[in-house]
Amino acid sequence: MKFKHAASFILCFIFALLSTGCVTTNVHKFRMTASEAPEVHGANTQQASHSSLWRFTGKINYNAETNIDITKDVSEAPDLDRLFDVPIKFKDASYKMGGLDFSGKGDFLYKASNFVIGAGLGYKDGIYSHLTMGANYSHFEFGVFLGGYNQYIDIEYSGEKDGDSFDSHGHDFSTSLFAGLYAGFYLEKFFANLSVSSYSPSPQIEGIDLEVPRITTAYLTTGYRLNRWLEFSVGGIATFIDTSEGNSYPGVTGGVSIYL
Numbered sequence: 447m448k449f450k451h452a453a454s455f456i457l458c459f460i461f462a463l464l465s466t467g468c469v470t471t472n473v474h475k476f477r478m479t480a481s482e483a484p485e486v487h488g489a490n491t492q493q494a495s496h497s498s499l500w501r502f503t504g505k506i507n508y509n510a511e512t513n514i515d516i517t518k519d520v521s522e523a524p525d526l527d528r529l530f531d532v533p534i535k536f537k538d539a540s541y542k543m544g545g546l547d548f549s550g551k552g553d554f555l556y557k558a559s560n561f562v563i564g565a566g567l568g569y570k571d572g573i574y575s576h577l578t579m580g581a582n583y584s585h586f587e588f589g590v591f592l593g594g595y596n597q598y599i600d601i602e603y604s605g606e607k608d609g610d611s612f613d614s615h616g617h618d619f620s621t622s623l624f625a626g627l628y629a630g631f632y633l634e635k636f637f638a639n640l641s642v643s644s645y646s647p648s649p650q651i652e653g654i655d656l657e658v659p660r661i662t663t664a665y666l667t668t669g670y671r672l673n674r675w676l677e678f679s680v681g682g683i684a685t686f687i688d689t690s691e692g693n694s695y696p697g698v699t700g701g702v703s704i705y706l
Contacts, residue, residue, distance in 0.1 A: 471652065473605040476520065476539035481547070481571040481597055482509060482685045482697070483643035483663040487628045488562065488580060488587040489555055490637040490703075491671060498556040504548070505701030509683060511544040512695050516659050519689045523655040534654065541659075541687065542600070544695060547571060557582055562589065572597035572619065580628070588629040595624045595645050603651050612652060620647045635671040639681075640664065660688040665699065677703045 489499065517539045551568030555578070564578035573596045580589015602615040624645035631638050644662040648655065667681025683697030 471534045471607045473536045477602040479600045480541045485665045486591045487639045487641045493557045500706040501553040503703040504550045507699045509544040509697030510695045514541040514693045519659045523657045586631045590627045592625045595622045638668045662686045
């Protein structure tokens with residue numbers, strides 16, 4: 447008898463969940479801006495053991511302007527509150543990427559014997575910060591980094607939800623983790639760097655979190671240390687978007703760093 451009561455209660459509970467769920471959302475158009483992943487690198491020279499340095503960098507970047515089709519690669523993030531709802535269907539979705547932008551950053555690096563730790567705070571279409579760990583030797587260095595990227599995005603979408611239409615265009619913040627690695631080679635006052643960084647934006651529409659393709663950016667730069675306090679650098683940028691088609695686009699960068 448108790449079993450029948452329990453079974454009836456469970457069936458009623460499931461019916462109640464199903465009757466209140468099953469929300470259908472169709473997105474006809476989805477557009478969002480997305481930035482290249484931030485650049486992080488080491489000291490660009492042999493740093494003295496048991497020493498620290500502060501560096502302030504400003505750069506101008508230009509990346510080819512492009513719209514990346516992500517229709518097949520965007521979906522809603524797992525959410526228990528939408529367990530019984532019909533998954534969102536996207537008819538047309540894309541990233542708007544590239545263009546001219548400015549980036550700036552302050553870095554702190556401390557070297558023990560050969561081991562280096564550091565931290566940075568910067569701006570690139572939003573605020574980002576990171577921690578760095580690596581090694582610095584007489585002519586080369588390498589390391590890894592992990593940080594948070596609070597990106598300012600422009601987002602536009604339209605569609606319908608249970609027969610009611612919606613349309614929105616505005617600005618929002620997308621907070622993501624980013625991570626990567628760097629390697630550098632230097633000889634006297636000349637240096638070359640490779641930095642690879644990656645993150646996934648975290649947009650939201652109608653209160654629903656989305657999963658969108660990962661963005662990975664590689665920076666290959668070379669530069670010259672004019673004196674103890676000033677250096678110049680130029681280089682190339684390649685950005686890869688983890689879509690079904692494997693999209694990518696190029697860019698260039700150049701800037702100045704001041705050391706304290």
